[in-house]
Amino acid sequence: MxxxxxxxxxxxxxxxxxxxxxxxxxxxxxxxxxxxxxxxxxxxxxxxxxxxxxxxxxxxxxxxxxxxxxxxxxxxxxxxxRPAPATAFTVAVAAAGTSDGPVAEEAAEVAAAVGFSVDTVTDVGVAGIHRLLAEADRLREADAVIVVAGMEGALASAVGGLVACPVIAVPTSTGYGAGLEGVTALLAMHASCAAGITVVNIDSGFGAAMAAFRLAQVLRRSR
Structure with missing residues (x-):
């Protein structure tokens, strides 16, 4: 090397x-x-x-x-x-709230730079669950969904129950005192009842996009 x-x-x-x-x-x-x-x-x-x-x-x-x-x-x-040309592999980035936007944007921009087609869905937090349900079909069309959420981090579990594709959860430091700057969302995502969710570090939109990249690399080799 x-x-x-x-x-x-x-x-x-x-x-x-x-x-x-x-x-x-x-x-x-x-x-x-x-x-x-x-x-x-x-x-x-x-x-x-x-x-x-x-x-x-x-x-x-x-x-x-x-x-x-x-x-x-x-x-x-x-x-x-030198961004990579877009491929057919689609990543949806779902942000719980507008305050999660910078982390979601990092995930989306990194995903686009490495060659994914990106669909960003904003402000679909569970406090207004109808907003998420209205976008469920859109999320189901993706090859992977990156979920970006702070506070209690429940959006990851909700999305995990709606889609069959891999879900990559990003806890953010958005929220009030007991949110512990993202630790509460991190633990909630790890404890999710929606089986098989991948969880990355707090505020790491980059890490989420790279998790999707590793997944796509395996899929490319298998085809």
Whole structure:
């Protein structure tokens, strides 16, 4: 396995061969110059999409000045170069509330960047269950559903009971005191009576999209 030693980072050059996608860069804690150097290395040694997550607008502009050709999504805080063309694999992203929007947008933008067709369904939390039921057929058409919910996290169980496809649940830090900044939703999703739900880390829209990507990789190999 080969790496590129940049002094401040050892860039994994073979991840695309092993997993189907180049190493993804986590933006926080890195200077724009460091991010730019990593991105340039990944672009030079790989053919697939190059992503930088959790990057704010000002450093994103600085990185794009050094490495043109990328696109910045401010809501998702995501930089993307060389996005993959859309495939027939469809991911629905269902957000419980408007406050869950940034995490849902991260999931949707990452999913689109790695080549999924994305359908985003917003504000379908269980406090108004009719809103979810009205979109049930739309969710059933997806190959995977990413559910993004804070507070008590019940949307994941509700969706899990409505669809047959894989459900990937993202607890968010949205909510009041006893929500414990997403811990309550996290535990509720893990304890769901809807069997087989996958649960990722709090606020990790990126992690949910990558769980769907791994699933799609297996399906592609089996065809």
């Amino acid at each position: 080969s790496t590129a030693d940049l002094g401040f980072a050892r860039v994994d050059l073979d991840r695309e061969d092993r997993q189907g996608l180049p190493e993804v860069v986590y933006g926080p804690g890195k200077t724009p110059a460091q991010v730019a150097a990593i991105v340039q290395t990944l672009l030079a040694h790989n053919t697939g999409p190059v992503l930088v997550t959790r990057v704010e607008a000002e450093p994103a502009r600085a990185v794009l000045a050094e490495v043109p050709g990328g696109r910045y999504s401010p809501g998702a805080r995501l930089l993307v170069w």
